[in-house]
Amino acid sequence: MDETYYTIGMAGHIDHGKTTLTKALTNVDTDRLKEEKERSISIEAGYAPLHTEDGTHVSIVDVPGHERFIRQMIAGVAGIDLVVLVVAADEGVMPQTKEHLEILQFLGIKRCLVAVTKIDRVDEELQEFVGSDIKEALSGTIFSEAEMVFVDSVSGKGVEELRSAIFSALKQVEFRDRFGSFRLPIDQVFTVQGQGTIVRGTIYEGVIRQGSSLTVLPAGKKVRARNIQVHHENVQEARAGQRTAVNITGADREQINRGDVLVASNHFLVSKTIDVAVRLVDDMEHPIKQRAPIKLHIGTSEVMGKIVFFDRNEAQTAQDEILCQLRLEEEVVVRRGDRFIIRRPTPVETIGGGWVIDPKGEKYRFGTETTNMLEQKKVGTPEDLIAAALNEHTLLNEQQIIQNTSLDNAVVMAALNSGIQSKRFIPAGKKFVLTSTFEKGKKTIEEFVVNYQLQHPMRPGVNKAELRQSFLDTFPRPFIDFVITEMLEQGIVKQQEQYLSTADFRQHLPPRWKARLEEIIDQLKEDGLQVRKWEEYFVGTPLPEAIAGELKSFLLQTGQAYALTDDMIIDQQVFLEAVKKLRKMTNETFGLQDVKGAWDVSRKYMIPLLELLDQWGWTTREEGNRRWLHSENG
Known part of the structure; x- marks a missing residue:
């Protein structure tokens, strides 16, 4: 079975014991900066491995709790699968606790455990009071049913219970897609x-x-x-x-x-204008006005921009999502469905959060026409949902599409047929692919082949296995094979043995070295049957060392020369002329003396030349002599 990997986060108010609890669980001190040691607070998120008995791999992220370090906190929890909300028993729920809760919900974190720390500092009655306080703070949130564990990180009380609760909760988490684009x-x-x-x-x-x-x-x-x-x-x-x-x-x-x-691929969009669905915090102090400056936190990015409404001029509280747009000062990398936080630059406060509807928004007019369009984008037609799934996974079969879209089988079949007719989707065996992805893959592979030919013009093309390996980090192997097959059928590329090249490609000498290489080919012809070792032809030339092997392979593959020994080759025409001469000067059966009389070469060349005759099927050995197998040579 595939191993699973999870990241969990420790969140909560400053000095509520997140770092100490992380150390109790992992035996790793995540306060790594000198300033953190001196001030006893976490400035940057710290990370530690949590070892499990079943082989599950878990990383704990200890995110900063101080309000001034909220930026690092947002970057730290981006990408976590489970949050452990830490609340100190001697202080209870604090303002930072509530802000962290809001941020966690906006970022789409679905699972939460509560660790009530420092319980050795308070009696049981106060522990019960803090527990009620936490339940009240969680009521109305998606964490309202979160399990609560009481611990003391110094004495170790409750730490094993928390560890077990973490492992139990992780079993309910759908782990991240390792087949998507990196x-x-x-x-x-x-x-x-x-x-x-x-x-x-x-x-x-x-x-x-x-x-x-x-x-x-x-x-x-x-x-x-x-x-x-x-x-x-x-x-x-x-x-x-x-x-x-x-x-x-x-x-x-x-x-x-x-x-x-x-x-590892070109599937990701870079954008400065994104269409979004936003929810605002419940207790915002000041309304957000049209085109107000905002600070966007998405992934680990922090970018300034402005918020653009299409159905209002300001917003302060809203029960429903507001469909609007963020226009940014810098480009960010986003996909549909990515979660984010927006904050007001001054006075500094969290405004809200949401998810990306369209990574590549355009400028729209104010009014219901735009909001209706954004609503349609948000909901998405069955075709849109299938397209989004195919964009993420590249190739999916019908069952996988159903799993990724939660659509009914009949709806999926109808949408696929519609998408194929409109040429939005392409069948790939029993799977489907976006036409845009196929065209992108085709263009990428063709460019690779063309560039390879430019760099290695004397080779017959790129080895198919090498080409496939070059794209395994970008595309799944079945997709690469499908694209290559389609390109062969469309005549975009051709295949010679295991080599792929463009349809019009012919092996040739590189223009830069053409004159020098032609000189070497002429020298090979001039040497006739008594050729030199191949590397000797390159001594004293400015040619790169690697080009000797390239030219040798080129001459052999194109039939312009034959291999005489491992380190000697002979020009084709020279050899054929020698065969004609030998045929004329010998009977049906002939010996070494006959060969010497015709060719006037030493045994160093005579034996390899005769073996080449045998190899090409012109002669065969017979009782120490050779016999011609054809009445005419060639």
Whole structure:
């Protein structure tokens, strides 16, 4: 069975014991910064592995509790599967506790445990009072039924009960999709001497492997994963849900920022205008006016922008979602369904949160026409929901589509048929793919093949297995094979043995070295039957070392030369002329002396040349001599 990976978060008011509780559970002190040690508060989110008996991999995120560090808190809980809300028994629910609760709900965190800490400081009566206070604070939220565990992190009382409650709750969590396109929002960037640039974050979806080709968005910087670590241990791959550090090559520390996203495909949109569904907090002090400045927190990004309403000029409280738009000052990486928080820059407060309806919004007019359009986008037709699922997973069969959309079987079949007729979807065997994804994959593969041909014009094309391997971090293998098959049928590419090339491609000498290589080919012809070792033809030339092997393979594959030995080849025309001469000067059966008389070469060349004759089926050995198998050669 596949291993599962989860990330859980410790949230709550400052000094309520999150860090101490994390250490009690994991034996890891997550306060790593000097300032944190001195001030006894968490500034940056800390991470620790929680070991389980059944092999489930869990990371605990200890997020900051102080109001001034709310930005780090939001980045820390983005991507967690379960939250442990920490409330100190000697203080109870505090303002920061309530704000964290709001943020957790806006970010779509569905499962929560409550850890009441520092119980050794209060008597049982006060513990009961705090428990009632917490239940009241949770009433009306999605966490109203959250299990409550009373602990003391110093003495260890209740810690094992909390650990068991965590494992039990995680069994109810649907773990993240490791088959989706890899995405890791970056929350830490630093350098290690001798290693280079390190980025760290929690993998939202997909898999990263050592050596993977990646892109840093929104800048589009191409990098490669040199090394991967999960909780300080080197691994070959990391999956969705894991807290991961990636040592990358191709970018300096200064070229990457917190909030950037590491991806392995071009499935992700970069946008400055996003259509959203927003819910506001219940007790906002000041109304939000049309085009008011806001600070958006999405993934690990923090971006300034403004909120644009289409059905009102201001908002203060709203029971329902407000369909509106965020216009940002910087690009962010988003997908439909991504959760976010918005805050007011001044006075600083959390305004609300919501989810992305359309990552690539446009400018719309104020009025009901726009709100109706956004409502339709929000709900989505069955085709839209199927398209969203296919966009995320690339290839799905009918059953998988039903699972991912929660649509009825008959509705799915009707929507698929409609989408195929409108050319929105393409059948791929028993699965389906978006036409746009197929076209993107076709274009990407064709560009790869063309670039390969430009770099290696003397080769017959790119090895199919090599091409497939190059895209495994971007597309699933069945999709790659489907696209290649379709491209072959459409005549976009052709296949020669295991090699793929564009339909009009012919192996040829690289223009840059053409004159020099033609000189070598001429020298090979001039040497006739007594050729030199192949590498000797390149001595004293400015040609790159690798090109000797390339030219040799090119001449053999195109039939311009034959292999005489491992390190010698002979020109085709020279050899054919020699065969004609030998045929004319010998009888049906002939010996070595006959060959020497015709070719005037030493045994060094004579034996390989005769073996080449046998290899091509012109002659056969017979009692120490050779016999011609054809009345005419060639």
